[in-house]
Amino acid sequence: MQDLVVPLNHVLFVSTLLFTIGMLGLMIRRNIIFILMSLEVMLNASALAFIAAGAHWGQPDGQVIFLLILSVAAAEVAVGLGLVLQIQKRFNSLDMDDANRMRG
Amino acid sequence: MLELTLFYIASTVALFATVLAMTRTNAIHALIYLIVSLLAIAVIFFLIGAPFAAALEIVIYAGAIMVLFVFVIMMLNLGEKGDARERQLLQPHVWLGPAILSLVLLVELLYLISTVEGPASSGSVSPKSVGLALFGPYVIAVELASMLLLSGLVGSYHLGRRYLDRGL
Numbered sequence: 001m002q003d004l005v006v007p008l009n010h011v012l013f014v015s016t017l018l019f020t021i022g023m024l025g026l027m028i029r030r031n032i033i034f035i036l037m038s039l040e041v042m043l044n045a046s047a048l049a050f051i052a053a054g055a056h057w058g059q060p061d062g063q064v065i066f067l068l069i070l071s072v073a074a075a076e077v078a079v080g081l082g083l084v085l086q087i088q089k090r091f092n093s094l095d096m097d098d099a100n101r102m103r104g
Numbered sequence: 105m106l107e108l109t110l111f112y113i114a115s116t117v118a119l120f121a122t123v124l125a126m127t128r129t130n131a132i133h134a135l136i137y138l139i140v141s142l143l144a145i146a147v148i149f150f151l152i153g154a155p156f157a158a159a160l161e162i163v164i165y166a167g168a169i170m171v172l173f174v175f176v177i178m179m180l181n182l183g184e185k186g187d188a189r190e191r192q193l194l195q196p197h198v199w200l201g202p203a204i205l206s207l208v209l210l211v212e213l214l215y216l217i218s219t220v221e222g223p224a225s226s227g228s229v230s231p232k233s234v235g236l237a238l239f240g241p242y243v244i245a246v247e248l249a250s251m252l253l254l255s256g257l258v259g260s261y262h263l264g265r266r267y268l269d270r271g272l
Contacts, residue, residue: 005107006152009218014115014148018122018141020210024203025126031190033131033177037138040169041122047157048145055153060229060237063157064245067238070164071249075256077169081176082263088180 011052018045031094032087036080043073111151118144129190131177135170142166153228 022041029035047069054062084094091098118141125137142165149158238246 005105006111010111010115011148011152013214013218014118016210016214017119018145021119021122021126028194028203029126031131033173034126034134037125037134037173040138040165041126041141044142044145044165048148051149051154051157052152054229058229060233061242063154063229063234064237064242066154066157067160067234068245068249070160071253074164074169075252077172078256078260079263081172082260084176085179086263094180 008052008056012049015045015049015052018042018048030096032080032084032096033094035096036077036084039076039080040073043069043076107151111148114144114147114151117141118148127194129187129194132174135173135177139166139170142170155228156231156234 019042022038022045025038025041026035029038047066050062050065050069052062054060054065087099088094121137121141121144125134125141128134128137142161146158146161146166149155149161
């Protein structure tokens with residue numbers, strides 16, 4: 001158990017700031033590509049928190065969760081970008097306010 | 105203390121790059137900033153003792169996922185019209201409310217993190233122990249992740265194929 005140079009609190013600060021930036025982007029941008037990017041930023045920030053906690057306690061669990069977050073992000077982006085193509089085709093725009101009505 | 109300085113520089117870069125990525129009007133420019141941010145986060149992973157995660161961050165996030173974004177943006181071919189529209193949508197009255205709300209949440213969280221004390225730190229985690237944990241107690245999670253990736257593959261193929269069938 002050697003002492004880690006970077007304090008856990010500071011990593012968590014960075015992770016929180018990144019998550020907030022991502023959440024802010026998710027709320028203020030209406031372009032679906034930027035919404036997907038904000039989701040990536042948020043997933044990344046949570047992964048950073050997991051890794052920091054895993055390194056802090058010297059356990060591999062944090063990195064295991066990081067791998068799971070990575071696969072969730074990959075699957076989400078693949079389906080999300082498929083939807084981007086469909087929305088661009090149907091509404092001829094990437095603005096989510098154009099696509100906020102359900103059929104019927 | 106060198107590592108601590110590097111950590112602060114990497115965090116600053118990550119935060120600035122993410123903010124710039126979120127405020128661009130051109131999607132490709134935003135992606136470049138996002139890749140910078142991912143690389144800075146990979147540096148942080150390395151500094152806090154997770155070199156395996158740092159490598160995966162670069163290979164999968166900055167490599168595979170961002171290239172997927174670039175492909176789709178180039179297929180869409182947005183151009184100047186989309187730029188003007190985004191600029192018009194980003195007026196202060198649109199983002200001021202959410203910004204103040206999230207600022208409150210942020211200050212709250214930062215206060216909580218700075219007041220709570222944790223136990224002492226420890227050294228780096230090797231890829232070997234990650235692998236042993238992954239295929240030991242977490243094997244069911246690996247199976248679930250594989251099912252998730254398969255459903256993602258089928259779903260994106262289904263959506264993308266209909267797009268191509270009807271013509272560009």
